[in-house]
Amino acid sequence: MPADIIKRDGTLAPFDSVKILNAISKANKAVVGEEMSPTDLLYLTEKVSKALEERGLKHVEEIQDVVEEILIRFDYAKTAKAYILYRAEHTKIRNAESYLMDIYKKLTYAPAIKEDIKRENANIDGDTAMGTMLKYGSEGSKFFIDNYILPKDASAAHLNGDIHIHDKDFYMLTETCCQIDLIPLFKDGFSTGHGYLREPNSIESYSALACIAIQANQNEMHGGQSVPHFDYAMAGGVIKTYRKEYARAFTSVLRIAGGMEKSEAAARARAIMGSLAEGPRMGSIDAYGKSLWQAAPEEWRPLVTKAHAYAAEEALYYTDRRTYQAMEALIHNLNTMHSRAGAQVPFSSLNYGTDVSAEGQMVVKNLLQATKAGLGNGETSIFPVQIFKVKSGVNYNPGDPNYDLFKMAMEVSALRLFPNFSFMDAPFNVQYYREGDYNTEVAYMGCRTRVMGNIHDPSREVTCGRGNLSFTSINLPRLGLEAHNDLSRFFALLDERIDLVFRQLLHRFKIQSAKKVRNYPFLMGEGIWIDSRKLKLDDTIGEVLKHGTLTLGFIGLAETLKALVGKHHGESAEAQNLGLDIVRHMRQRCDEKSSETGLNFSLIATPAESLSGRFLALDKARYGSIPGITDREYYTNSFHVPVYYPIKAFKKIQLEAPYHALTNGGHISYVELDGDTCKNLEAFESIIRYMHDQGVGYGSVNHPLDRDPVCGYVGVINGRCPRCGRREGEGIPVEKLEKLRRQYPNTPRWD
Amino acid sequence: MLMKSRLFEEIEESKERKGTKDDKKSELVGQGVGFERTRRITGYLVGTLDRFNNAKRAEERERVKHV
Numbered sequence: 001m002p003a004d005i006i007k008r009d010g011t012l013a014p015f016d017s018v019k020i021l022n023a024i025s026k027a028n029k030a031v032v033g034e035e036m037s038p039t040d041l042l043y044l045t046e047k048v049s050k051a052l053e054e055r056g057l058k059h060v061e062e063i064q065d066v067v068e069e070i071l072i073r074f075d076y077a078k079t080a081k082a083y084i085l086y087r088a089e090h091t092k093i094r095n096a097e098s099y100l101m102d103i104y105k106k107l108t109y110a111p112a113i114k115e116d117i118k119r120e121n122a123n124i125d126g127d128t129a130m131g132t133m134l135k136y137g138s139e140g141s142k143f144f145i146d147n148y149i150l151p152k153d154a155s156a157a158h159l160n161g162d163i164h165i166h167d168k169d170f171y172m173l174t175e176t177c178c179q180i181d182l183i184p185l186f187k188d189g190f191s192t193g194h195g196y197l198r199e200p201n202s203i204e205s206y207s208a209l210a211c212i213a214i215q216a217n218q219n220e221m222h223g224g225q226s227v228p229h230f231d232y233a234m235a236g237g238v239i240k241t242y243r244k245e246y247a248r249a250f251t252s253v254l255r256i257a258g259g260m261e262k263s264e265a266a267a268r269a270r271a272i273m274g275s276l277a278e279g280p281r282m283g284s285i286d287a288y289g290k291s292l293w294q295a296a297p298e299e300w301r302p303l304v305t306k307a308h309a310y311a312a313e314e315a316l317y318y319t320d321r322r323t324y325q326a327m328e329a330l331i332h333n334l335n336t337m338h339s340r341a342g343a344q345v346p347f348s349s350l351n352y353g354t355d356v357s358a359e360g361q362m363v364v365k366n367l368l369q370a371t372k373a374g375l376g377n378g379e380t381s382i383f384p385v386q387i388f389k390v391k392s393g394v395n396y397n398p399g400d401p402n403y404d405l406f407k408m409a410m411e412v413s414a415l416r417l418f419p420n421f422s423f424m425d426a427p428f429n430v431q432y433y434r435e436g437d438y439n440t441e442v443a444y445m446g447c448r449t450r451v452m453g454n455i456h457d458p459s460r461e462v463t464c465g466r467g468n469l470s471f472t473s474i475n476l477p478r479l480g481l482e483a484h485n486d487l488s489r490f491f492a493l494l495d496e497r498i499d500l501v502f503r504q505l506l507h508r509f510k511i512q513s514a515k516k517v518r519n520y521p522f523l524m525g526e527g528i529w530i531d532s533r534k535l536k537l538d539d540t541i542g543e544v545l546k547h548g549t550l551t552l553g554f555i556g557l558a559e560t561l562k563a564l565v566g567k568h569h570g571e572s573a574e575a576q577n578l579g580l581d582i583v584r585h586m587r588q589r590c591d592e593k594s595s596e597t598g599l600n601f602s603l604i605a606t607p608a609e610s611l612s613g614r615f616l617a618l619d620k621a622r623y624g625s626i627p628g629i630t631d632r633e634y635y636t637n638s639f640h641v642p643v644y645y646p647i648k649a650f651k652k653i654q655l656e657a658p659y660h661a662l663t664n665g666g667h668i669s670y671v672e673l674d675g676d677t678c679k680n681l682e683a684f685e686s687i688i689r690y691m692h693d694q695g696v697g698y699g700s701v702n703h704p705l706d707r708d709p710v711c712g713y714v715g716v717i718n719g720r721c722p723r724c725g726r727r728e729g730e731g732i733p734v735e736k737l738e739k740l741r742r743q744y745p746n747t748p749r750w751d
Numbered sequence: 752m753l754m755k756s757r758l759f760e761e762i763e764e765s766k767e768r769k770g771t772k773d774d775k776k777s778e779l780v781g782q783g784v785g786f787e788r789t790r791r792i793t794g795y796l797v798g799t800l801d802r803f804n805n806a807k808r809a810e811e812r813e814r815v816k817h818v
Contacts, residue, residue, distance in 0.1 A: 119804040382796040447794040607793035613806025633809035649817035705789040710781030731779030750780040
């Protein structure tokens, strides 16, 4: 027998006949009717070794050829076939391994600007060490999932672009997103796994802990995090701050006007204020002053009157100021704090606008003001995604208690792109709404995900503690092309795809369900997810996960319609009707699956980022460049009218609104305005109001938002910066910048 | 002889500093610096177009206004 062999990488290794024996044995065991005895095995191994020696063969591939040959010669046809298959399978994996290594090389050596794979998600910096490390993990995981975990049909369908399993790299690990209720979390404090945080007692601490909670939860999930009722959640911090400021100012008056020592004044103030069961609130401060006066002993009353008047004024002023600073800090934090190995900013979303308490209003007002002011050099903050919840009777009409906040929200959005607007009055949202109960107000994740209905437990159709478990999207345009203008064929193909997606979602759900509380120390351990407080550390989470959603998505309705009837829904009413039929059908299938399984299957208008290009590229390779279908670089997002198609804002809203009602797993509509129209607040408001009236669930207005980092100008920049006059890349004299600074004090410094 | 006060030194120093600053006036700043373009994709904002993938860059380029 040979002394050594040549491995695939060219290195030498000692020859070991046991390895040949094992390989033959394995192949033999895989078939029936050709059973080999141990003697047979030894005999065949001996024959192989001898043949190798005679012919002087040493290379692994040559050795395998000889094994095949010997098996066939001695009439083990089935075993030989199994061996060949086994060999082919391993070759496939090895090829895939080199494919994976090629990806690693790209990730390592190519700058993000050159490699699309490093820009799959625009909010991850693929050039940094941690960004690259995250991609190594992600690509390695995808390889593992494709080859060893996924059912073969789902894996093949994903790879060839029939479907897209989102966040596939996290398949074995976690869920998408969660709507965090900060109120119970803050009560009695919480732990992030590295030390315990006491219950916060000021608006500064409330805002800081809100960021920490978002960050901690983001690290345990693969999607974003939202706070569904930010104003309600922060109001408690404003109350505490106000009371402290009031007590401090009240005590100061006792010291100065009452001539008391510090400790005496503090004790006296405590005694006077402590005589009332409730502390002061900014919304009812006059009544509080009266009660205080009544409760005070006769001889103290003049001083109490004085102290109250001063304290009420001071407390309001300083609480407002501190709230602004807390909101400013929150925005800075959420734009700069990192999660997931330091490569990503948490994908945070804040919903607000419906808390009518004076404290809640103060939070929203200051958050909007801080957003308007921008970051350190006046940059637009890209996180948190802000969502203003529009509700008639609360903020939609003049005379509503928060109408001024709605106006302010539009003004800020016209400048900074945020907030977006969600509409509580849309029929599919208002059906859950109960006045004053934040848990019944539909919230949206920044990306558009929506979780509200609950077939698993209809008494818990609530916002907080729930989220999406996973979602998978269908390549609709490909079905449109495959149907060859035959609608019944299209729907048959669509049903097949939907069946596959449902099977795959359930496969993933089974994996998710087997996880334990200890896998999610914050999400489950601190009771963020609904009902997880009832679980112990080693309990599985399957039961509580049933409150989440399993979601079917789609992309490219416009191109699908082009393929089926030659026009998209912006171009013809017939196409619009068909578009609605298609999406209605998908929704119906989700509803049926929900009834069948008792799980929340929902339909999402997929937020496709890398997917819009991936499906298109695969289909262009398969079908060539077909006008209106595969002739661009992307498929149109979900049910949107194509971005390149000229259409009036109102018409676009009118066409897209009905799809919002059908996509219960999430949706968004955009209108694109130019800079000037956007500055016209009446025009801006008319668009938001039209969205509301047409039954849109979630929408926003896009407008160009540019910034010149040299002079700090924010607005539209075409060729030249309107403020300093430079073109992209040009320098301007220091002198000019200094002159501008006199007019615009926030001009960045370059010395 | 009068002792030279620290105050005078400071004034001298500040004159010098000003001098160097005056020289700087003819200098240019911002050469090679591009404009930042914030856009919305998939519901999120992105601070710079450089981070967009190729498909989304194309999509952004082709967007038309709805007015």
